[in-house]
Amino acid sequence: MNxxxxxxxxxLPLFMFLFxxxxxxxxxxxxxxxxxxxxxxxxxxxxxxxxxxxxxxxGKVDGVYxxxxxxxxxxxxxxxxxHIDMGVLLDPISAVMLIVVPxxxxxxxxxxxxxxxxxxxxxxFFAFLSLFTxxxxxxxxxxxxxxxxxFWELVGVSSYLLIGYYFEKPSAVLAAKKAFIVTRFADFGxxxxxxxxxxxxxxxxxxxxxxxxFIHQLSSQVGMFMGFSIITWALIFIFVGGAGKxxxxxxxxxxxxxxxxxxxxxxxxxxxxxxxAGVFLVGRLFPMFFFFDDGFALQIVAWVGAFSALxxxxxxxxxxxxxxxxxxxxxxxxxxxxxxxGVSGYEGHEGLGFMASFFHLFTHAMFKALLFLGAGAIxxxxxSNDMNDMGGLRKYMPVTHITFLIAALTISGVPPxxxxxxxxxxxxxxxxxxxxxxxxxxxxxxxxxxxMFRLYFRIFWWRDPDYHHAPHEAPKTMTIPLLVLAFMAVFxxxxxxSELVSADGKGFHSHIDWVMAGASVxxxxxxxxxxYVFYKRENDLSTRFAYAFGKFYKWxxxxxxxxxxxxxxxxxxxxxxxxxxxxxxxxxxxDGTMNLxxxxxxxxGEKIKGLQSGKIQDYAMFFISGALFLIMVFWLLLx
Amino acid sequence: MILGVxxxxxxxxxxxxxxxxxxxxxxxxxxxxxxxxVELILNSAALNFVVINKYxxxxxxxxxxxxxxxxxxxxxxxxxxxxxxxxxxRRVMSLNTDELETMKY
Amino acid sequence: xxxxxFYILSIIIVVFAGxxxxxxxxxxxxxxxxxxxxxxxxxxxxMEFNFLGxxxxxxxxxxxxxxxxxxxxxxxxxxxxxxxxKLWRRILAGVISVAGAIMALFAIWSYxxxxxxxxxxxxxxxxxxSVLNYGEHGYILPFEVISMLLLAAxxxxxxxxxxxxxxxN
Numbered sequence: 001m002n003x004x005x006x007x008x009x010x011x012l013p014l015f016m017f018l019f020x021x022x023x024x025x026x027x028x029x030x031x032x033x034x035x036x037x038x039x040x041x042x043x044x045x046x047x048x049x050x051x052x053x054x055x056x057x058x059g060k061v062d063g064v065y066x067x068x069x070x071x072x073x074x075x076x077x078x079x080x081x082x083h084i085d086m087g088v089l090l091d092p093i094s095a096v097m098l099i100v101v102p103x104x105x106x107x108x109x110x111x112x113x114x115x116x117x118x119x120x121x122x123x124x125f126f127a128f129l130s131l132f133t134x135x136x137x138x139x140x141x142x143x144x145x146x147x148x149x150x151f152w153e154l155v156g157v158s159s160y161l162l163i164g165y166y167f168e169k170p171s172a173v174l175a176a177k178k179a180f181i182v183t184r185f186a187d188f189g190x191x192x193x194x195x196x197x198x199x200x201x202x203x204x205x206x207x208x209x210x211x212x213x214f215i216h217q218l219s220s221q222v223g224m225f226m227g228f229s230i231i232t233w234a235l236i237f238i239f240v241g242g243a244g245k246x247x248x249x250x251x252x253x254x255x256x257x258x259x260x261x262x263x264x265x266x267x268x269x270x271x272x273x274x275x276x277a278g279v280f281l282v283g284r285l286f287p288m289f290f291f292f293d294d295g296f297a298l299q300i301v302a303w304v305g306a307f308s309a310l311x312x313x314x315x316x317x318x319x320x321x322x323x324x325x326x327x328x329x330x331x332x333x334x335x336x337x338x339x340x341x342g343v344s345g346y347e348g349h350e351g352l353g354f355m356a357s358f359f360h361l362f363t364h365a366m367f368k369a370l371l372f373l374g375a376g377a378i379x380x381x382x383x384s385n386d387m388n389d390m391g392g393l394r395k396y397m398p399v400t401h402i403t404f405l406i407a408a409l410t411i412s413g414v415p416p417x418x419x420x421x422x423x424x425x426x427x428x429x430x431x432x433x434x435x436x437x438x439x440x441x442x443x444x445x446x447x448x449x450x451x452m453f454r455l456y457f458r459i460f461w462w463r464d465p466d467y468h469h470a471p472h473e474a475p476k477t478m479t480i481p482l483l484v485l486a487f488m489a490v491f492x493x494x495x496x497x498s499e500l501v502s503a504d505g506k507g508f509h510s511h512i513d514w515v516m517a518g519a520s521v522x523x524x525x526x527x528x529x530x531x532y533v534f535y536k537r538e539n540d541l542s543t544r545f546a547y548a549f550g551k552f553y554k555w556x557x558x559x560x561x562x563x564x565x566x567x568x569x570x571x572x573x574x575x576x577x578x579x580x581x582x583x584x585x586x587x588x589x590x591d592g593t594m595n596l597x598x599x600x601x602x603x604x605g606e607k608i609k610g611l612q613s614g615k616i617q618d619y620a621m622f623f624i625s626g627a628l629f630l631i632m633v634f635w636l637l638l639x
Numbered sequence: 640m641i642l643g644v645x646x647x648x649x650x651x652x653x654x655x656x657x658x659x660x661x662x663x664x665x666x667x668x669x670x671x672x673x674x675x676x677v678e679l680i681l682n683s684a685a686l687n688f689v690v691i692n693k694y695x696x697x698x699x700x701x702x703x704x705x706x707x708x709x710x711x712x713x714x715x716x717x718x719x720x721x722x723x724x725x726x727x728x729r730r731v732m733s734l735n736t737d738e739l740e741t742m743k744y
Numbered sequence: 745x746x747x748x749x750f751y752i753l754s755i756i757i758v759v760f761a762g763x764x765x766x767x768x769x770x771x772x773x774x775x776x777x778x779x780x781x782x783x784x785x786x787x788x789x790x791m792e793f794n795f796l797g798x799x800x801x802x803x804x805x806x807x808x809x810x811x812x813x814x815x816x817x818x819x820x821x822x823x824x825x826x827x828x829x830k831l832w833r834r835i836l837a838g839v840i841s842v843a844g845a846i847m848a849l850f851a852i853w854s855y856x857x858x859x860x861x862x863x864x865x866x867x868x869x870x871x872x873x874s875v876l877n878y879g880e881h882g883y884i885l886p887f888e889v890i891s892m893l894l895l896a897a898x899x900x901x902x903x904x905x906x907x908x909x910x911x912x913n
Contacts, residue, residue, distance in 0.1 A: 613740070614740045615736055615740065616736075617664065617665050617666075617667075617673070617736065620661075620664055620665055621665050621836065621837065621840065624661060624665075624840055624844065625840055628840065628843060628844055628847065631847060632847070641746045641747070641750050641790045641791060642745075642746040642747065643746060643747040644746065644747055644750045645859070646857050646859055647852060647853055647857070648750070648754070649750075649787070650852045651849060651852065651853075652754045652757055652758065654845055654848045654849055654852065655758050655761075655845060656757060656758065656761050656780070657845075657848075658841040658842070658844050658845040658848070659758070659761045659762055659765055659841070660761070660765070661837075661840070661841050661844065662765060662837050662838060662840075662841040663764070663765030663766075665829075665833070665837040665840075665841075666765070666828075666829040666833060666834050666837045667765065667826070667829070668826065668827040668828070668829055669770065669826050669827070671770065671812065671815065671816055671819075672765075672770060672773065672826060674812075675764060675765075675773065675774065675777050675812065676765055678777065678781075678804075678808070679761055679764070679765070679777070679780065682780070682781065682784050682804075685784075686784060686787065689787075689788060689791060689793060689796065690791070693791045693793070694857065694859050694860070695857065695858070695859065695860060696860070697860055697861075699881065700866065700870060700871060700874045700881065701881070703793050703795075703796050703866065703871060704871070704874060704875060704883055706793075706796055707795075707796060707799055707871075707875075708886060708890055710799055710800065710803050710804065711803075711890045711893075711894060712890070712893065713804075713808070714803055714807060714808060714894070714897075715893055715894050715896075715897035715898075716897075717808050717811060717812075718811065718897050718898065718901045719897050719900055719901050719904070721811055721812070721815045721901070721905075722900070722901035722902075722904040722905035723904055724815065724819070725815060725818060725819060725905045726904050726905055728818075728819040729907075734819060735827060737827075
């Protein structure tokens with residue numbers, strides 16, 4: 001069975017990037033979009049075929065899903081076990097990503113043809129989208145830690161390029177810079193983790209790293225540091241990298257600002273694919289996380305995830321920019337996934353959390369991309385991000401309205417939509433393993449329903465503002481992706497996910513615990529009902545509530561001043577007290593010494609340049625007298 | 640081998656010519672005159688080759704052949720140097736070294 | 745007899761060499777140089793390097809001196825006296841030259857040369873065979889290199905000395 005064709009999956013988008021990127025002055029507006037879309041369509045078809053074949057044809061051997069190296073080539077050789085490879089690894093989670101990434105990317109490509117209509121740099125946009133898709137596919141198909149790191153940085157670069165797409169806008173440039181610096185800072189932790197692993201485990205290969213025998217052998221070999229195995233520390237460092245990309249507290253500050261990019265970019269990168277890279281990374285190394293020090297690193301993952309979920313949901317209550325609400329919602333949902341990984345066990349039904357995490361990743365990608373694309377259609381129609389400029393849009397934009405409603409119901413966990421199933425699995429896993437985390441997750445479920453329907457009602461009901469020109473429904477290229485994603489959001493919950501994806505690869509039967517499911521549905525409905533009361537019609541109830549909460553409202557509105565805290569730490573403390581003296585030292589002592597040497601050299605040169613008379617006779621005389629002098633010296637010395 | 644003349648005397652002559660050439664090279668102001676001093680230096684060196692060949696290694700021919708080569712190189716050098724001097728003279732209208740200092744710092 | 749002739753030649757060489765570097769008339773100093781070169785050729789004949797002496801006479805005395813005279817006539821007024829260097833420079837150069845000569849002579853006279861008496865004369869045939877031989881004591885390669893050098897020098901001299909048409913216009 002020759003699987004090396006899978007190498008096309010990442011390479012096709014790379015080719016599209018080069019093709020569009022190098023010829024971008026030559027392609028006129030709609031054509032480059034269609035070229036990119038068709039390239040993406042082919043990639044998606046190959047990916048779907050590969051994933052399908054993997055799940056139902058050859059992936060399962062003796063009842064266990066195998067890790068299959070479809071393609072692997074050694075790139076840089078350090079030792080027999082430690083080498084950087086480039087390859088394609090097929091296993092359940094990468095196969096899931098093979099469905100998510102190309103599907104969302106294809107929808108976003110198609111959508112962008114309408115959305116980016118008559119934007120300058122239309123072709124450049126599609127080239128960057130292809131670059132991102134290439135990087136993301138390379139990331140999910142990576143066979144070893146170093147390959148994942150390389151593509152990890154590449155998605156960072158493409159994210160930077162796309163956030164800063166409107167590079168004439170200072171805020172977009174700042175946001176791009178912020179995203180790059182924050183994630184890069186987090187990636188430093190990732191790199192430290194990789195280096196620690198390479199030193200102690202002497203391999204980067206995923207199949208080796210996650211095999212149980214290797215883990216047992218390694219855990220008896222490596223030393224301890226501050227009470228924990230060194231590998232645990234390495235995993236915590238790696239998780240720092242994952243938390244940076246996945247916008248976990250306290251490294252989340254870049255995600256809301258990243259909404260400065262075009263909306264399709266937000267849908268693709270900052271909702272559906274790139275930001276779940278952290279989840280993917282933890283899932284990739286899950287056996288290591290689970291077995292070292294009885295899953296201490298996993299506990300950290302769980303608590304960071306739970307806290308981020310709660311924290312982001314709180315902020316989402318008070319935001320007015322619809323994309324920011326969605327951004328915080330994304331952060332909250334990724335917190336959910338992290339939480340699920342953190343409470344997962346390993347074998348059989350114990351591994352429910354792992355499976356639930358990837359199930360939620362899958363459904364979340366569908367409905368969050370749908371929400372963002374819907375928001376994009378709304379912004380396209382209203383030319384504003386602010387929900388105060390909106391209201392009553394249901395009459396103008398029926399398709400967007402219905403799909404947005406479906407997505408909102410999905411994220412709120414209303415059966416039978418997809419979000420209900422995945423969220424229920426997460427809560428069930430948390431209930432079994434970690435009660436406090438379950439309570440947080442349960443509360444967040446209600447909060448999610450409330451803020452999503454606040455968003456929904458404020459956009460589509462609330463009041464009828466006087467629009468200068470009536471908003472109109474989006475063009476076909478934009479509504480078709482909405483419909484496709486809405487379909488996925490409704491029905492993807494029925495996929496028997498636990499049979500396909502599980503921590504130990506064996507699969508298991510999951511069953512709904514109706515009591516718990518009922519509880520989460522009830523809290524979701526309470527959230528929706530509250531939102532209905534507050535926001536169905538224009539009223540001042542919410543304003544009064546905001547007054548009642550006073551200080552707390554202000555804090556949440558300003559996102560708990562985390563940005564200001566960072567600014568304070570970097571500007572006031574690091575820049576002034578550490579970098580400042582360094583800069584002074586550099587400018588005055590280091591540069592001063594160098595300038596002194598340079599100036600003195602010039603000065604001496606000025607003084608002695610008269611010796612260089614340019615007359616060969618003088619030189620001859622100096623030369624001969626010098627030679628005679630030396631002869632005399634040696635002669636006297638020898639005698 | 641010159642009858643009754645030792646190698647010391649011939650080497651004395653060549654040494655004197657050499658240092659006369661050096662003196663001329665350093666004191667002359669005219670480019671052509673400087674070049675003539677160089678010819679003196681070259682000739683004294685050639686004479687040294689010949690004398691040492693004749694007095695110390697009479698069976699060989701190396702000294703004589705090197706002298707021939709020195710003469711050939713001197714001819715080439717003179718021809719080129721004079722060409723340069725003529726070209727220079729066309730530009731500067733002088734051969735005085737004091738006026739040919741434009742390449743000085 | 746040979747000794748007397750040698751001394752005469754030596755005196756000619758030293759005296760005219762000195763005159764040629766101090767004389768202020770450039771034409772005269774060229775002629776003095778010619779005498780020096782001819783006396784050198786005489787020394788070569790006395791040492792029975794006949795071919796070398798002939799080359800010295802034809803190339804140096806015949807060729808190079810004529811070249812000098814031609815170029816002097818092209819660029820200088822023959823009668824105008826040459827500039828003299830400053831006195832301190834002349835004194836300094838003299839001191840250096842005298843000191844160098846004393847040192848060199850001291851070194852020569854204090855070294856014990858072992859002279860090998862041999863009366864075999866060298867014919868032009870020997871020289872020719874040696875120059876065109878590629879075996880031991882053969883100099884075909886330097887000979888060819890010299891021929892290339894001469895060619896290059898010739899071309900170079902023409903190119904450098906040639907009047908540029910562009911400049912002329």
